[in-house]
Amino acid sequence: MTTTDDPVEATLERLSRQQKLSLVRGAPDPEGTATGYLPGVDSVGVPPFRLVDGPLGIRAEGERATAFPASIATAAAFDTDLARRQGAAMAREATALGQDALLAPGVNIIRVPHCGRNFEYLSEDPVASGDIGAALVSGVESEGVVATVKHFVANNQETRRTSVSAEVDERTLRELYLPPFRAAVDAGVGSVMTAYNRVNGTHMSDHEYLVGDVLKGEWRFSGYTVSDWYGLETAVGAANAGLDVEMPGVSMEVWGGDGDGDGELDDFEWPDGIPDGTHAGLFGEPLAEAIDAGEVPPERLDDMVRRVLGQLARFGRLDEAGAGAGDRGTDDGEGDAGELDSQRHRDLARDVAARGTVLLDNDGLLPLDDVTDVAVIGPHVDEAKLGGGGSSETTPFRSVSPLDGIEARAEGAVASAFGVPRIESVSLFDMLPFVGDEADDETGDAGDTAEADDRDPSLDDAVAAAEAADAAVVVVRDATTEALDRDTLDLPGEQDALVEAVADANDDTVVVVRSGGPVSLPWREDVAAVVEQWYPGQADGEALADVLYGDRDPSGRLPVTFAPEGAYPTAGDDRRFPGVDGEVHYDEGLFVGYRHFDAAEAEPTYPFGHGHSYAAFEYGAVEAGDDQTVSVTVENVADRPGREVVQAYVRPPDVDGVERPEREFAAVEPVHLDAGERRTVTLALDDLALSRYDTDEGWTVDSGSYTVEVGRSARDVRGTATLER
């Protein structure tokens, strides 16, 4: 007998304590596809629940899926509608692969240019990260899959990520690092993954203040929190702090070693960046004992389960009576089959890759004429660059290399050369010797799908090819992975020398960069054009050709500042990065990214928001409207269509004794304009850009005049308006 009509409460009432415990601790997936698995309780109609990585597409074990571009590319498109569509497509693929929750998006602020996971994140700016992150969340959840925003919070580096304490003051947390998570919560995110690191000394899985008070209390987050994998420190601390689900819940011995759980991994020295994969099962017996001992209130277990069941119910996975597996809310009761590798998903992967491409420099060489004879040069011209290493690695059904993409589009001759040796790909999976061959095959870098080309790389061949062609396209890449930060922003291997040699041989050289974030481009003034493509995913060569030949306007803009390595706020200061004595001190406070370059009056190589178009735009006068908006008329004065990304920044008034960034990114509106077309664009300024967090008063909007700058980047202002507050 149940005493309530509420399916969640009805189900909860029928669960034994043992059954409740089985819903808060992961278990091995009998199908072997999920990254994390809850077995469900068949007798009361709770179906199994599968959680799967990750931000760049679905990484279901042994399965293929659409490989979308790196998240930073999605962010560079500055287009919430596009991000929403990507989220929806990933969710349809998750469904097709039998998965219920997606472990994405990652919204950690890009604090350090060296961070190995920058490609999985969105921006150095909290409004940009929040907008795109929220759009991804709502896209994923619009297709009936739980989104998981991660990694909460201040997980901004991979070095010692499982132990380091981010020492960061309250105001900086509130103004920079927390807002993207808040935006995800406001967008209805069903799950939040806690980070591996500590914040101000407390492990994030145990962080009562940030998880309990801020996330669940202040923000009223009603979904479930989940630990990062093997990222749970203590049963009692975590349960009382507000952690709801432990993942993966079982020792890595289940997958690694001989799988007999005999403790053979006990002596394994876990490399830096890899959590101890035997530290598991805390939300099993240890949690039960803690409840019996009165260390964790039994209501807490009910709350954990209620939160999990709440998401199951929300997405149609619990039936009304709390008995019988749900059908994912479809009217016909047939269930939702999802969609995998469909033409629209392939097109979308290409669309995001092209839209996220940033034209950093162009002296007029681009777009290329159709009939141009081109030499396509670089150590990986025959391989698509899918992503970086780690839990976000996806295995696509198909991928198009830069060379294939250009060959398919060019009407002139296409020659190719590798020039220099290949760049070794890096992956956290290579750090785990007991992860089997099968997994290696699954998770290899993009190019593993390409046919081997056994020519030896030769700089002479590259130079000869460049000399013989009308234009040279040099494709270069970095190599980054989860669990490892880069030790330099230089491109690896001999790629800089390759660019120099090709640029010497042909004035019409364009360099196409594939990187997870900022890299050094020492030759940028010696070449005709520089294109930043991030990690473009399976549609790599197609999207590249779209942009090089002008079939699409390169409408990406930088979501991160590009600057010389020594100019970043963390440069040359171990305290700030990678930390000393187990602590990394966020001494720069709010002055991350462009906020730092403004305060330091330092010239970045390419500012936040930067990116050229093949069209040209003129801005009219900026007018302040009601409701915290500004409007501006933008005209495409070129003879070709283009997509302008209109940006607004707010400069706050001076207030005695209050330190503030000179300007804060406040809004963006991408607009497609045909040749000669004009349109009035209205930008709604984010509250975050006008307010500051005062540790006594909370969110504060100072009275005075706020200058709203409207333009093409943080350093290219086309007009201003004033708002009084």
Ligand code: NOJ
């Ligand atoms: C660890 C990563 O930090 C997280 O992003 C990922 O979702 C889990 N592993 C599962 O693979």
